[in-house]
Amino acid sequence: MMKKAVIVLFVLMLAATGANAQFSETIKKSEVHGSFEFDGAYYLTDDALGITDSLINGRNFRFNSFGNIIYTLGRFSAGMRFEAYIPPIAGFDRDLEGIGIPYLWAKYTGEKFTFTVGSFYEQFGMGLTLRSYEEWSLGYDNAINGAQVTYEPVKGLMMKAVYGVQRYYWNKWKPNTRGIVKGFDAELDFNQIIKSMESSKFRLSIGGSAVSKYQADNDPIYKLPRNVSNLAGRFTMGIGNFIFSSEYAWKVNDPSTINNYIYKDGDALVFTMSYSTKGFGFFGMFKRLDNMSYKSDRTVTSNALDINFLPPNTEIHNYMLTAMYPYATQPNGEIGFQLQVNYKIPRKSKLGGKYGMGISLNYSQVNNIDREQVNDTTPIGESGTLGWNSSFFKFGKPVFWQDLNIKINKKFSKRFKSTFMYMYQTYDIAVLQGHPGAKTIYANIGVVEMTYKFNSKNALRWEAQGFWSKEDKGNWVAAMLEYTISPNWFFAVSDQFNYNNPETGEETHFYNASFGYTHRTTRFALTYGRQREGIVCIGGVCRAVPAANGFTVTITSSF
């Protein structure tokens, strides 16, 4: 249906331009832009990693690819995204296997209104009630297919309404399958609405959203709510150098496979504050989730069909070994906080030296929420019950995550700079990666990174890292060398060496070699090597990555 509509639109558009005497004028006003990506992999067998011919099963070649095109003519725009996963690269959901155009849209942007039909992405506030987005590196896409209207009657007041069904890999929507999503959001910015507040040091905006999903009830045992709403209120307030921001969401009971069919209401609170002046920044965050999974199909447990987004309160790491155990959001319940300080020791001070020195300190912790039985005879979380009672601000057991890290950036001369980092991590792998019985990991991690610039084009970067733990796979050391020739070339080699593995006692090298060429927006990169088993997480949404050995090639371009 949607496709037909878009075909009609394109035909009308072309007919209109064709019939017009000023055909070439119209063409001149038209713009077409787009982007492409091809990710290919060729897998090899590897005895040390346990990758056999029968595991690969003839599927040595894997291919993920997309092409995105946007057409614009004045206030009108339309676009599409072609995708192919034939078959998907190892670690991506098998349901992605397929080829087609899952994303197709047309949009009109007026003075006060915008109208979108087809697929679209949207986020209300922090996303606790609704966020549709797409993350290529996770193979994640929960785009809403339907209609979206935004209305801005005056500057500073924005209203949005959405209606549709979400993308579920390649499954076409049919009645009485996955649910229908509707949502409304409004945001009011006082500093733009009220003239006298325009240049005030006091900034305030408030917002609210209401989202509802409908899904038929075909359950043989339980009588399930067909309509489930999720409501939220939020504010952002700035006073001088302070900014406070918060969102609270409340979801009516929503029994699902993820929460084991309990009839408890859910709620979520996110609160952040920051203070910043020149050279100094402080950030604090508190977050609590209780039974907040909200999917448009209550039976789905995979990374799909999420209507809302539950932002993690942990730091994102990007060194090889600091990123080894990333955080995965626990929608059934978690409570945590984060504190961060950034300080730049000024130039020409004793510690700062000629170029100054940057220090950042970060601590985050996530615990389970407190859970008590709803009555003496009902076990916690039993299906068909109210699940549990929880005291709001109480930190429960166990500790899922703890991360204390300090980073120092120091530039020694025009050519030579370095980063030092230390991190202490606690990681409940049993919960966060779903390995029941596995011991919680306690790790000390150190990183040294140095960059030496030979001249304005050539530079060498070097990393040395260590990870020490008695649990899971034990100790690691890693090194990386990267040579770059600006603006086109990079060459890199790295090795991650696993030793003192408490389970297997084996020692394993994960070596890699890669090079790449970039010309403006086109980039080509080729990698050969071993990939260690683990998980990749973005925004607390994770996918498992299996151990692998082979070649990967990535080509991307945009125009």
Place this chain on the structure above:
Amino acid sequence: MKKIIILSLILLTGSWTFGQGVTEMKTLPSVNIKTLDGEPFNTSEIQNDGKPVVISFWALWCKPCKKEMEAYNENYEDWQDETGVKIYAVSIDDARSTAKVLPFVRGHDWQMEVLLDPNGDFKRAMNVNLIPHTFLLDGTGKVVYQHTSYYEGLEDEFFELIKKVAAGEKIPNH
């Protein structure tokens, strides 16, 4: 069949427009995002009184992006004195870290304009696949050059291009 029709229509439209040599982006898309302190901002408001504009997409989790931004920031005063260029650093950090961007930016004493694009709406409208991805706009607001990736020293060559654009010279296509 439908897909073939759509594809051919798009290719047809595309080839016409390419034929006319209009693949340069002449006007920025109009997308509602946020300023660093959380106020609404429409991307069509990006401008610099006829002088060059740089738009660079980055995120707190992206190390090369932060290096590129640091490199621009170190040179920003000199670049502004010479060319009047204005740099917009667009953070695509999601709700997990949007509130962290301001203390980071002030903590690192960045002088550039910073915008927040938490759901990637502006990023998508600009066809950004990978970050860092940087656009250079001339005085009329037309995108005349773009690059992805950051390597040490890239800023020197990039500044040569900014100077050309400020002087009203054309940037060669290849």
